[in-house]
Amino acid sequence: MIKTDVIIIGGGSTGCGIARDLALRGIPHCLIEKGDYAAGATGACHGLLHSGGRYAVSDPIAARECFDENMILRKIGEKCVEQTGGLFVRLPGDSKRYRDLFLRKCDEVGIPTEVLSSSKALELVPNLNPEIEEAIKVPDASIDPFRLCMLNMMTSRLHDNLILTRHRVTEIIKSHGRCIGVRTMHTVTGEIKEIYGNIIVNAAGAWSNLVARLAGCEVPITLSKGSLVITNHRLSDMVLNRLRPSSDGDIIVPNEAVCLAGTTSFAVEDPDKISVRAAEVDTIISEAGRMVPHFNQTRIIRAFSGVRPLIKSGKMDSREISRGFQIINHENGLYSIVGGKLTTYRLMAEKMVDVIMEAFNLKKECETAEKPLDGQEELSGYPLSKRLADMQNIICECELVNKKDVTRTILQTGTKHVGDIQHRTRLGMGPCQGGFCTFRALGMMHDMSVLTPEESLQGLREFLQRRFRGIRGVLWGDQLREEQLIEYIYLGIFAMEKKP
Numbered sequence: 001m002i003k004t005d006v007i008i009i010g011g012g013s014t015g016c017g018i019a020r021d022l023a024l025r026g027i028p029h030c031l032i033e034k035g036d037y038a039a040g041a042t043g044a045c046h047g048l049l050h051s052g053g054r055y056a057v058s059d060p061i062a063a064r065e066c067f068d069e070n071m072i073l074r075k076i077g078e079k080c081v082e083q084t085g086g087l088f089v090r091l092p093g094d095s096k097r098y099r100d101l102f103l104r105k106c107d108e109v110g111i112p113t114e115v116l117s118s119s120k121a122l123e124l125v126p127n128l129n130p131e132i133e134e135a136i137k138v139p140d141a142s143i144d145p146f147r148l149c150m151l152n153m154m155t156s157r158l159h160d161n162l163i164l165t166r167h168r169v170t171e172i173i174k175s176h177g178r179c180i181g182v183r184t185m186h187t188v189t190g191e192i193k194e195i196y197g198n199i200i201v202n203a204a205g206a207w208s209n210l211v212a213r214l215a216g217c218e219v220p221i222t223l224s225k226g227s228l229v230i231t232n233h234r235l236s237d238m239v240l241n242r243l244r245p246s247s248d249g250d251i252i253v254p255n256e257a258v259c260l261a262g263t264t265s266f267a268v269e270d271p272d273k274i275s276v277r278a279a280e281v282d283t284i285i286s287e288a289g290r291m292v293p294h295f296n297q298t299r300i301i302r303a304f305s306g307v308r309p310l311i312k313s314g315k316m317d318s319r320e321i322s323r324g325f326q327i328i329n330h331e332n333g334l335y336s337i338v339g340g341k342l343t344t345y346r347l348m349a350e351k352m353v354d355v356i357m358e359a360f361n362l363k364k365e366c367e368t369a370e371k372p373l374d375g376q377e378e379l380s381g382y383p384l385s386k387r388l389a390d391m392q393n394i395i396c397e398c399e400l401v402n403k404k405d406v407t408r409t410i411l412q413t414g415t416k417h418v419g420d421i422q423h424r425t426r427l428g429m430g431p432c433q434g435g436f437c438t439f440r441a442l443g444m445m446h447d448m449s450v451l452t453p454e455e456s457l458q459g460l461r462e463f464l465q466r467r468f469r470g471i472r473g474v475l476w477g478d479q480l481r482e483e484q485l486i487e488y489i490y491l492g493i494f495a496m497e498k499k500p
């Protein structure tokens, strides 16, 4: 039997942020995640570190939270954040009245803006539509959500707390009406564990109502699916937003070697039953193409969806629902934390841990806004050119991930899952989507005796299935041609289908 003070369910940005805050305030805890870190909305998002501009008109409180947290994260997480800056772009036909309102609201919220002529904006982002009317510069940035979660969990690990990835919470154990622990099942081996704690935090995002129901409670959330596409190269070095009320395909975010564009918004019932519709891909491409015409000719290498856990409201359009967050005390030892944004994860964690400290009658101030994230010195950081130092031993050419980084990750995590290496190093996240490098990483895991030959083959099969799910919605033109080459390599040269 495992005993701790706080059990956190969910290893997205919210759960990982709570773990770090608890670690810094000296509270023993255990984080339980059914996949790897960032397996939910966190790993399926744009990676936009909002300046708040996007919400300045519709939700000024959330906008201010975003701005404040944006400033904090630049300071504490410089190796996760690329300070790209952002533009809100006004196209012909976009409302001038909305533009004036946007500027006024940003001013009221305290978000700095600079109005740029179209020629000035084109100097900054040459791929922009030359017909734009103007652009407004804001302090948006790009953030790596996987790296963010890993670094938050590093603090928890350094303070000797228990972290269980690939463990699904299947039951909440109650005694005399109080939640006193959880039962988990390992998602690969099926092993069952019991973990007991004084407080249980449900940070399961879109799954939080399903988790709350294990304790007979309800979490009022609306699930909103959003889809995104990834381009095979960076079309812009700045975040681009369309200057209009939130709509489909109005944000493009550069992230290392690629750009992410999206998103859409559809209410869904089940977070495990989502897929990208062809019509969503078409809409995103045509809308993003209005800001950056080159988008229409660029190779799209992946399409995927995530589910936003939004606080339930009477609003019909989920885009109008607040991006604020809520902590629910179920009055039985279980707390749920829902809503919010990746950008505001630290603030959400701070407020949650304040509640926990009060429940324990303990006093220690939050330090997460000042202390830099642990483990950043191990990351090579931006820009990409810094990684050119070790060119002889590159394993992933697209993202310039070298053998040293892959070896270190395998040794540090002892993982048997190649996906875990991808999240920690960005291996396979570039234009070829792992087609040319994943088998090398699996080969290294085999050489290091982490995997048997059978396990590495199985890992390769699972990777190819996951990869195909991501690319099947974007198979046309050059992407289809590359896919045929990859298929030939795996089926023809490696004879994957003939392997036992």
Ligand SMILES: Cc1cc2nc3c(=O)[nH]c(=O)nc-3n(C[C@H](O)[C@H](O)[C@H](O)COP(=O)(O)OP(=O)(O)OC[C@H]3O[C@@H](n4cnc5c(N)ncnc54)[C@H](O)[C@@H]3O)c2cc1C
Binding pocket: 009, 010, 011, 012, 013, 014, 015, 032, 033, 034, 035, 036, 037, 038, 039, 040, 041, 042, 043, 044, 045, 046, 047, 048, 049, 050, 167, 168, 169, 170, 203, 204, 205, 206, 207, 211, 224, 225, 226, 227, 228, 262, 263, 305, 306, 307, 308, 309, 339, 340, 341, 342, 343, 344
């Ligand atoms: C398409 C899209 C784009 C977005 N873009 C942005 C953006 O650019 N910037 C921004 O700031 N925000 C963005 N967001 C919002 C942001 O992604 C989310 O608000 C945030 O990541 C939620 O984090 P979370 O930790 O609360 O939830 P999640 O990341 O969903 O984490 C919940 C975790 O709980 C785990 N879990 C669930 N059930 C169990 C169980 N029974 N046992 C164990 N573990 C369990 C899941 O596997 C998951 O990893 C976007 C969201 C979407 C969907």
